[in-house]
Amino acid sequence: MPRLSAKQRHVVAFTINGQPARMDVETRTLATDALRHTLGLTGTHVGCEHGVCGACTIWIDDVPARACLTLAVQLEGRTVRTVEGLAPRADELSVLQAAFRRHHALQCGFCTAGILMSAAALLRERPNPTEAEVREVVGGHLCRCTGYTPIIAAILDAASILQESTANV
Structure with a gap:
């Protein structure tokens, strides 16, 4: 696998809340930042940035994960679910x-x-x-x-x- 530079940019393609997504991110971009700032999914919160508080918990391939400890490039090809994806519809709570x-x-x-x-x-x-x-x-x-x-x-x-x-x- 080629070594990645922190300043390099990468197009990451994955599924988010059942929809295909693509985003262009730097290698060092955290999943929390990409979800919030690139995709506008602000339900995932950034608390401690050390994986301790749990505010950033998402699912990656149906497994809970701390988005603040995950690089956005690690989402490539994965299925991601955020709190925005819990409700069956926009006008209905789960x-x-x-x-x-x-x-x-x-x-x-x-x-x-x-x-x-x-x-x-x-x-x-x-x-x-x-x-x-x-x-x-x-x-x-x-x-x-x-x-x-x-x-x-x-x-x-x-x-x-x-x-x-x-x-x-």
């Missing part, structure tokens, strides 16, 4: 998003997108998670506003609703 709304599980909202992405991955893998499993997933995110209790309640509520319906997370 079951999980609606549960967050009902339980007031978002205060300032800064951490919410990342938590939603991790929670959706949990519910996809474990449709009936225990409270301990939810706490473990949420424990990978920093929230300074809610105290986590409404977030955990919302995720468990969404799990309950999803078990009784055919809706997607």
